[in-house]
Amino acid sequence: MNSNEIFSAAALVDNAEARRWGIGFIDGSIPGYALLIGDDVVAAAALLADLKQRKILAFVTDESLCAKLQGSGQSLGWESGLVPFDLPTALGFIARVAQIFGGADETDDVLNYARQRLRGFALLLGEPTSERLAEAQSALLLGCPLLITAELPLSEIVQLGVEERGLQIHVPIPELPVAYSPDFSGQVMRGENCGACLTGVELTVTGQDVVDGRVNLIGSDLDVVTQGEQPFALLIEVGGRAMQPDFESVLERQIEAILNDIDGVVHRGQRAIVTLSISQKSIKNGLRLRHLGQILHARLRNEFGNILSRIQINIFTEPAQVQVIRERAQAIYEKRDQRLGNLNDEGTDTFYTCNLCQTIAAGHLCVISPERPGTCGAVDWMDARAAVSIRPVGQNKAVKKERLLDAKLGQWESVNQMVAQESGGARTAYSLYSLMQDPGSACGDFDCITAMLPLSNGVMVVGHGYDGMTPSGMDWSMLYEMVGAGTPVPGFMGHSKRALHRQKFIAAEGGWRRIVWMNHALREELRPALESLAAAAGISGFVDLIATEQNALTEDEIAALLEAAGHPALSMEPMI
Numbered sequence: 001m002n003s004n005e006i007f008s009a010a011a012l013v014d015n016a017e018a019r020r021w022g023i024g025f026i027d028g029s030i031p032g033y034a035l036l037i038g039d040d041v042v043a044a045a046a047l048l049a050d051l052k053q054r055k056i057l058a059f060v061t062d063e064s065l066c067a068k069l070q071g072s073g074q075s076l077g078w079e080s081g082l083v084p085f086d087l088p089t090a091l092g093f094i095a096r097v098a099q100i101f102g103g104a105d106e107t108d109d110v111l112n113y114a115r116q117r118l119r120g121f122a123l124l125l126g127e128p129t130s131e132r133l134a135e136a137q138s139a140l141l142l143g144c145p146l147l148i149t150a151e152l153p154l155s156e157i158v159q160l161g162v163e164e165r166g167l168q169i170h171v172p173i174p175e176l177p178v179a180y181s182p183d184f185s186g187q188v189m190r191g192e193n194c195g196a197c198l199t200g201v202e203l204t205v206t207g208q209d210v211v212d213g214r215v216n217l218i219g220s221d222l223d224v225v226t227q228g229e230q231p232f233a234l235l236i237e238v239g240g241r242a243m244q245p246d247f248e249s250v251l252e253r254q255i256e257a258i259l260n261d262i263d264g265v266v267h268r269g270q271r272a273i274v275t276l277s278i279s280q281k282s283i284k285n286g287l288r289l290r291h292l293g294q295i296l297h298a299r300l301r302n303e304f305g306n307i308l309s310r311i312q313i314n315i316f317t318e319p320a321q322v323q324v325i326r327e328r329a330q331a332i333y334e335k336r337d338q339r340l341g342n343l344n345d346e347g348t349d350t351f352y353t354c355n356l357c358q359t360i361a362a363g364h365l366c367v368i369s370p371e372r373p374g375t376c377g378a379v380d381w382m383d384a385r386a387a388v389s390i391r392p393v394g395q396n397k398a399v400k401k402e403r404l405l406d407a408k409l410g411q412w413e414s415v416n417q418m419v420a421q422e423s424g425g426a427r428t429a430y431s432l433y434s435l436m437q438d439p440g441s442a443c444g445d446f447d448c449i450t451a452m453l454p455l456s457n458g459v460m461v462v463g464h465g466y467d468g469m470t471p472s473g474m475d476w477s478m479l480y481e482m483v484g485a486g487t488p489v490p491g492f493m494g495h496s497k498r499a500l501h502r503q504k505f506i507a508a509e510g511g512w513r514r515i516v517w518m519n520h521a522l523r524e525e526l527r528p529a530l531e532s533l534a535a536a537a538g539i540s541g542f543v544d545l546i547a548t549e550q551n552a553l554t555e556d557e558i559a560a561l562l563e564a565a566g567h568p569a570l571s572m573e574p575m576i
């Protein structure tokens with residue numbers, strides 16, 4: 001068949017039928033079509049369930065296959081999604097739909113529209129005879145690649161067609177034993193209601209041999225893991241023709257918003273500091289970890305179908321396996337963090353906003369620059385840029401930094417306008433580099449809290465996991481309550497450990513030079529990064545000037561140590 005013959009067939013198509021069924025391709029309810037060429041009924045039977053499940057329209061082009069299918073009890077017709085059209089009629093139908101909905105008459109325009117918007121593939125069932133191959137050749141005019149059942153595993157063939165043509169298949173949200181709705185996204189879990197508290201790590205990677213929709217659980221499920229803190233790891237493996245490694249962290253950060261919509265599930269944190277609390281009531285009602293996996297699969301497939309075609313979810317509660325994933329994840333997080341290299345804020349004209357966490361903290365948003373990762377530390381400038389390239393109207397927005405208002409604070413008029421828009425008016429000014437004036441807010445997902453210590457003319461930084469008292473007179477949980485509600489609190493700020501690696505961190509107040517106290521474990525963990533910042537300024541031994549809980553727990557004790565050691569904060573201008 002050539003294009004003239006296809007258009008002659010198109011002229012014979014019933015217009016009402018083309019409109020009625022063609023609209024499905026346009027509104028996405030029909031993701032694509034398959035042309036079944038050949039008469040191998042065994043192969044056809046194996047493929048039809050897969051096509052049906054994915055709502056792919058199948059044209060059965062061989063008369064004898066139609067008869068065999070009907071003989072085996074299959075009903076044919078539009079309603080069943082199995083349409084008995086010979087090949088010219090099927091191709092003519094697609095061309096007619098392209099003419100109607102593409103609004104074009106020229107042959108090339110119609111064919112181009114059909115190739116781009118009405119996506120299909122040809123399945124050759126049985127022997128690839130020269131006659132069948134010639135038929136399949138004509139389907140190429142409409143962009144349909146040929147997949148031959150005699151050459152490919154039957155279990156893979158539809159998936160290959162879907163990936164080859166980039167069909168976006170809608171995955172229904174699975175039925176759960178509890179409710180699932182955005183109304184639950186801000187729910188709070190009180191200790192006495194919690195049936196399982198899992199603490200662990202999550203990682204998304206591009207995998208090999210990913211089986212779409214498979215959920216693996218390695219270890220005990222919620223009916224066994226019920227009391228006390230239990231370790232867990234969530235490994236999401238993804239694949240797709242348009243998938244890129246830069247997208248992995250973007251997908252990973254969606255986990256919180258997706259799981260928090262389940263009644264009785266509260267997810268907090270990111271990367272290796274995740275807490276997953278599940279209520280006694282939901283466990284009693286039958287909620288299990290595999291349900292969480294199924295929800296993640298469906299939502300990620302539906303929301304990121306433009307880049308993903310396969311998602312496999314692996315959940316580990318077996319401690320040794322959790323440790324293996326934790327180590328693997330740590331190495332990957334480090335690699336991700338190194339991608340920014342020496343890129344600095346002066347080297348780009350575009351920053352990004354992120355409002356993903358407004359589901360748990362209304363009004364909260366982050367402004368992300370090369371030197372300022374999001375509060376959670378799991379979204380940096382590269383991640384936000386990748387997220388915008390996947391979904392230009394998603395939770396991340398690009399903003400050109402224009403009309404500088406204050407270089408020291410890091411405020412631009414264009415950024416402030418975007419902040420006002422993305423926070424729903426909750427904020428009108430945002431300083432990228434200040435703790436004291438219009439600082440960033442925090443949503444509850446962060447590693448560290450920095451707080452001013454007015455008598456020491458400096459700041460303290462306390463890390464997640466330190467449960468002692470701090471010189472501010474508050475411990476982690478008191479400080480967390482104060483800064484983690486999404487509202488900026490001048491003088492206090494939740495942030496990631498990564499933020500402390502950059503010169504721009506609270507640069508308006510003097511940056512790292514202001515740090516006079518850290519809890520010991522955090523100080524030692526960040527020693528290399530802080531030493532390197534200080535060394536770049538010609539200062540050696542700076543980290544040992546920072547007091548810890550081991551030598552000071554009050555501002556008076558800190559002041560005495562600063563004085564004795566000659567800490568640089570003493571000679572800086574007053575913070576307030």
Ligand code: SF4
Nearest residue numbers: 354357366374376379
């Ligand atoms: S903390 Fe900020 S950057 Fe991280 S996901 Fe939430 S809004 Fe985005």
